[in-house]
Amino acid sequence: MFAVNFFLLAAVLFCIGVYGVIARRNAVLVLMSVELILNSVNLNLLGFSLINGNIDGHVFALYIIAVAAAEVGVGLAMVMLVYRNRRSIALDDLSEMKG
Amino acid sequence: MLGATGWFLDNAWLIPIIPGVAFALIILIGKRLPMQGSELGVASMAASLVLSVGAAYQWIQRVDDAGGHSEAGTLGLIAGFGRSLTAAQEEGAAYVQPVIRSWTWWESGGASFGYGQHIDGLAVMMLFLVAFISLLVQIYSLEYVRGDRRYTHFFAAITLFSAGMLVMVLGENMIQVILGWEIMGLCSFLLIGHWWEDEANSTAALKAFLTVRVGDIGLLVGTSVLFFGANDWTQENLGTSGFSIQGLSAWALSGEASETVLLWGAVALFIACIGKSGQFPLHTWLPDAMAGPTPVSSLLHSSTMVVAGVFLVARLYPVFWEAFSIPDVSVNFIVVIAGITIVISALLAFVQDDIKKVLAYSTVSQLGYMMLGLGAGAWLPAVFHIFTHAFFKCCLFLCAGSVSHSGSHHSFDMKRDMGGLAKKMPITAGAWIVATLALAGVFPLSGFFSKDEIIDNVGHNGYEVFMYIALFGAFLTAGYMTRATYLTFFGEPRGAAAHASALEAAGAASGRAGASPQNDASGHVPSPGGAADPALEEGRASAGQVGVSPLEDRGVGGLSSEEDDPADPALHGELATAGLAHADHGDAEHHGPHESPKLILIPVCILAFFALTAGFTNAVAFGEDWEQFKEYVEPIAEASDLEAAGAAPRASDLEAAGAASVRSGSSILNDASSHSVSSPAPVQEEGGEEEHASGCGYTAPEEGGICFFPAVSHAEFEWSKAALSLIVVGIGLVGSWFVCVALYSKRSRSLVGLTQRLAPARWGYNFLWNKYYLDHLYEQRIIRSIAHPIARGANWVNQNVIDGVVNGLGIGGRKTGGWVYRNIDQRVVDGAVNASGAAAGGTGHALQPVQSGKVNQYGALLFGAAAVFAIVLVIVNV
Numbered sequence: 001m002f003a004v005n006f007f008l009l010a011a012v013l014f015c016i017g018v019y020g021v022i023a024r025r026n027a028v029l030v031l032m033s034v035e036l037i038l039n040s041v042n043l044n045l046l047g048f049s050l051i052n053g054n055i056d057g058h059v060f061a062l063y064i065i066a067v068a069a070a071e072v073g074v075g076l077a078m079v080m081l082v083y084r085n086r087r088s089i090a091l092d093d094l095s096e097m098k099g
Numbered sequence: 100m101l102g103a104t105g106w107f108l109d110n111a112w113l114i115p116i117i118p119g120v121a122f123a124l125i126i127l128i129g130k131r132l133p134m135q136g137s138e139l140g141v142a143s144m145a146a147s148l149v150l151s152v153g154a155a156y157q158w159i160q161r162v163d164d165a166g167g168h169s170e171a172g173t174l175g176l177i178a179g180f181g182r183s184l185t186a187a188q189e190e191g192a193a194y195v196q197p198v199i200r201s202w203t204w205w206e207s208g209g210a211s212f213g214y215g216q217h218i219d220g221l222a223v224m225m226l227f228l229v230a231f232i233s234l235l236v237q238i239y240s241l242e243y244v245r246g247d248r249r250y251t252h253f254f255a256a257i258t259l260f261s262a263g264m265l266v267m268v269l270g271e272n273m274i275q276v277i278l279g280w281e282i283m284g285l286c287s288f289l290l291i292g293h294w295w296e297d298e299a300n301s302t303a304a305l306k307a308f309l310t311v312r313v314g315d316i317g318l319l320v321g322t323s324v325l326f327f328g329a330n331d332w333t334q335e336n337l338g339t340s341g342f343s344i345q346g347l348s349a350w351a352l353s354g355e356a357s358e359t360v361l362l363w364g365a366v367a368l369f370i371a372c373i374g375k376s377g378q379f380p381l382h383t384w385l386p387d388a389m390a391g392p393t394p395v396s397s398l399l400h401s402s403t404m405v406v407a408g409v410f411l412v413a414r415l416y417p418v419f420w421e422a423f424s425i426p427d428v429s430v431n432f433i434v435v436i437a438g439i440t441i442v443i444s445a446l447l448a449f450v451q452d453d454i455k456k457v458l459a460y461s462t463v464s465q466l467g468y469m470m471l472g473l474g475a476g477a478w479l480p481a482v483f484h485i486f487t488h489a490f491f492k493c494c495l496f497l498c499a500g501s502v503s504h505s506g507s508h509h510s511f512d513m514k515r516d517m518g519g520l521a522k523k524m525p526i527t528a529g530a531w532i533v534a535t536l537a538l539a540g541v542f543p544l545s546g547f548f549s550k551d552e553i554i555d556n557v558g559h560n561g562y563e564v565f566m567y568i569a570l571f572g573a574f575l576t577a578g579y580m581t582r583a584t585y586l587t588f589f590g591e592p593r594g595a596a597a598h599a600s601a602l603e604a605a606g607a608a609s610g611r612a613g614a615s616p617q618n619d620a621s622g623h624v625p626s627p628g629g630a631a632d633p634a635l636e637e638g639r640a641s642a643g644q645v646g647v648s649p650l651e652d653r654g655v656g657g658l659s660s661e662e663d664d665p666a667d668p669a670l671h672g673e674l675a676t677a678g679l680a681h682a683d684h685g686d687a688e689h690h691g692p693h694e695s696p697k698l699i700l701i702p703v704c705i706l707a708f709f710a711l712t713a714g715f716t717n718a719v720a721f722g723e724d725w726e727q728f729k730e731y732v733e734p735i736a737e738a739s740d741l742e743a744a745g746a747a748p749r750a751s752d753l754e755a756a757g758a759a760s761v762r763s764g765s766s767i768l769n770d771a772s773s774h775s776v777s778s779p780a781p782v783q784e785e786g787g788e789e790e791h792a793s794g795c796g797y798t799a800p801e802e803g804g805i806c807f808f809p810a811v812s813h814a815e816f817e818w819s820k821a822a823l824s825l826i827v828v829g830i831g832l833v834g835s836w837f838v839c840v841a842l843y844s845k846r847s848r849s850l851v852g853l854t855q856r857l858a859p860a861r862w863g864y865n866f867l868w869n870k871y872y873l874d875h876l877y878e879q880r881i882i883r884s885i886a887h888p889i890a891r892g893a894n895w896v897n898q899n900v901i902d903g904v905v906n907g908l909g910i911g912g913r914k915t916g917g918w919v920y921r922n923i924d925q926r927v928v929d930g931a932v933n934a935s936g937a938a939a940g941g942t943g944h945a946l947q948p949v950q951s952g953k954v955n956q957y958g959a960l961l962f963g964a965a966a967v968f969a970i971v972l973v974i975v976n977v
Contacts, residue, residue, distance in 0.1 A: 021958040030954070095952030 006047030107153030115265035215271030314374015321367030328360035365422030376408030393500030433474025440467035445575035477556030494706035545714035559814030577831025
């Protein structure tokens with residue numbers, strides 16, 4: 001069915017995003033991976049919206065885009081500060097919170 | 100308008116409630132009030148007085164209405180003068196029903212115990228008397244105990260004391276009488292021991308309480324005996340229980356009462372009266388009770404407490420009348436006890452140095468007169484003597500208090516600290532002399548009319564021997580009161596009365612005020628001057644004999660005064676540092692003897708006025724028109740219709756109310772009072788109304804009739820008989836005066852030291868000084884032989900049995916505790932705590948590596964967990 005393609009694409013994007021979050025050491029890349037995850041979710045929502053024939057999914061997707069924009073803003077600001085203090089944005093080095 | 104009762108009579112039960120409530124308020128909030136609670140006491144007594152006066156007025160109205168003379172509108176004591184009692188009797192004056200109300204307090208086994216009111220002439224008279232005297236005494240106390248450390252408690256106790264007497268006075272049944280009786284016993288204990296810091300005072304309080312308690316057993320026994328004897332009869336005929344005063348009275352006169360039950364009940368009740376009213380074998384507590392503050396003594400000895408015993412006899416008079424066959428014999432239990440009491444206590448009053456103790460023995464003696472009158476059938480004079488005696492005895496005590504308050508630095512010792520005070524305290528002295536003459540029974544004063552009537556009627560009723568005893572007592576009364584008057588107000592000033600100004604000048608008069616009330620009141624002054632034992636007294640007397648001469652102005656004291664002087668500062672200093680309660684007022688500002696403040700003088704003067712005039716309320720000497728007491732207080736001994744009197748109204752009332760239980764609620768009120776006057780209504784065919792000829796108390800009432808009071812006879816007043824007693828009294832007064840002058844002022848050689856030179860006189864003196872060795876008998880013999888073995892046995896039980904049990908329990912407890920500590924506490928409880936701590940620590944260590952601080956790992960965990968949950972969900976849903 002036509003909508004299944006949306007879900008397949010979303011799943012692939014989600015997996016790529018998860019992989020990026022787990023495997024990347026660069027903080028900016030991790031943020032980008034998070035964006036991938038969020039957008040895969042958006043695709044899912046749009047797909048279900050299409051199947052169900054209503055517009056709720058669209059609304060949710062718009063919300064998520066807005067929230068993602070804010071999240072990226074905050075995340076990048078943090079990355080900036082980390083970089084200024086440590087001259088590095090490698091996440092492996094940021095382990096002071098170790099238990 | 101027959102039977103219109105009026106609000107005050109119907110609601111007389113409020114009279115004791117008011118001071119009762121005031122007592123609770125004083126205890127609870129008294130200390131926070133501006134006058135520390137005393138205003139509540141005074142106000143409550145004033146309210147009671149108003150109600151009592153209202154009740155008295157309406158009672159007079161009721162009696163007048165019942166007599167058929169509708170003199171409505173012109174009533175009252177004065178207006179009643181115009182009436183002739185004989186006329187009233189000729190017209191068939193009937194027994195005036197008392198106003199009875201009753202509420203059931205509790206019921207047990209079919210017997211109901213009530214609280215109620217029984218208002219008749221006697222009750223009304225006593226209510227007025229108690230409320231009036233209590234009010235004056237409380238006003239007096241405002242000044243007298245000012246600054247006392249237990250000021251509030253003093254007023255609380257004295258208010259409750261009056262409440263107790265009022266409860267008893269209007270008691271409808273014996274249970275209520277016992278209640279009031281015991282309240283008074285408790286309060287007398289509290290008040291006599293008011294300054295309990297001094298051991299002598301608390302001992303005196305205990306003695307008073309326990310001695311009266313001995314008699315109280317008789318009250319309980321007598322009440323029970325009479326209840327079981329009378330209950331069936333009263334239930335059947337009157338619908339009341341066997342506790343009811345009215346029921347008991349009617350039962351005793353019905354002719355159906357068992358002689359044995361009556362006799363034992365009356366003897367037991369009279370034993371209670373012996374204890375309470377200080378009659379012969381149990382009178383020893385009364386003088387010791389002087390340890391209390393003077394207002395307490397005054398109240399105790401005039402209208403409450405000691406009068407309670409006399410009142411009980413007067414109240415249940417038909418019982419005693421029948422039990423002792425009063426009209427038929429010439430000697431019985433009551434008059435014997437009373438006769439002994441009159442003489443021995445009057446003799447004891449001669450050897451007392453403490454002014455209050457003289458008055459105390461005087462009270463005992465006068466109570467003997469009242470009992471004698473009751474025992475000899477002279478009901479009315481005895482009750483009248485209660486009335487007059489209350490005024491002049493209260494006045495005397497308040498004067499004594501005034502003297503000690505302002506004249507003798509809180510000493511009560513006449514020989515050491517008084518003398519010549521008449522000039523310094525003219526008003527107190529005047530009131531004292533008026534009251535003394537009234538007590539002695541000098542003609543126009545109140546005591547004459549009551550005491551002479553007792554003596555006269557005792558003789559008239561066939562008790563001649565006791566008439567002469569009473570005459571002898573009157574002689575003694577005049578004698579010892581003259582002695583007390585002379586020592587206090589005349590002669591040379593001595594001790595504090597003379598010395599105080601000198602002390603003041605020396606600036607050394609500190610603390611003296613504190614020394615006295617405790618020690619002197621108890622009579623065991625810890626200085627040689629008090630002569631607390633016979634040896635010292637002998638020393639003193641011999642010193643007098645040698646004639647130390649009247650050189651020091653404290654004359655009489657002789658040697659003892661001399662010894663007293665150097666001892667003074669030390670003694671007083673010691674007592675002052677003991678912090679005694681009374682020390683903190685009046686000391687600095689007034690030293691020499693002076694007249695007392697107004698709050699003391701006003702009650703004294705009012706009482707002196709009544710001591711002067713109270714006799715005219717029943718002045719037999721002036722003819723029958725003056726016999727107000729006879730008319731309004733003495734119940735008319737006419738048989739009433741049984742129907743009208745009791746049973747029928749109650750029965751109908753019960754039907755109307757549809758109530759099943761007898762006398763529940765206030766049911767009997769309306770009917771009993773509306774049928775109040777059992778006029779010879781034509782209801783009964785057999786009629787009780789024919790019962791005219793001195794029936795009640797002599798013969799059983801006819802069928803359908805019922806008597807509530809015996810027909811007591813009254814002696815005709817004759818001036819020849821009165822002259823005899825007046826002459827006796829005159830001899831007593833004058834003779835005693837000359838002896839006092841010779842002995843105390845001129846120090847006549849033939850009199851001073853007589854008790855040393857003459858062996859019989861010495862023995863007699865020692866016998867009196869030791870109070871007939873009665874205290875010795877009680878304390879050394881009876882108590883030692885009975886109480887000490889009990890105490891030893893109790894000690895053994897205590898040491899061996901109780902201590903063994905306690906120790907065993909203690910050891911067992913310790914062992915159990917040790918086992919519990921070792922096993923349960925150490926192992927189980929601590930183990931659980933430690934184990935949980937260790938578990939938490941281990942888990943923390945195990946999970947520590949997870950917290951790597953690396954965001955990637957956290958993300959991996961997060962997604963891993965999410966994946967796991969997703970798989971689980973898929974599996975579960977598929």
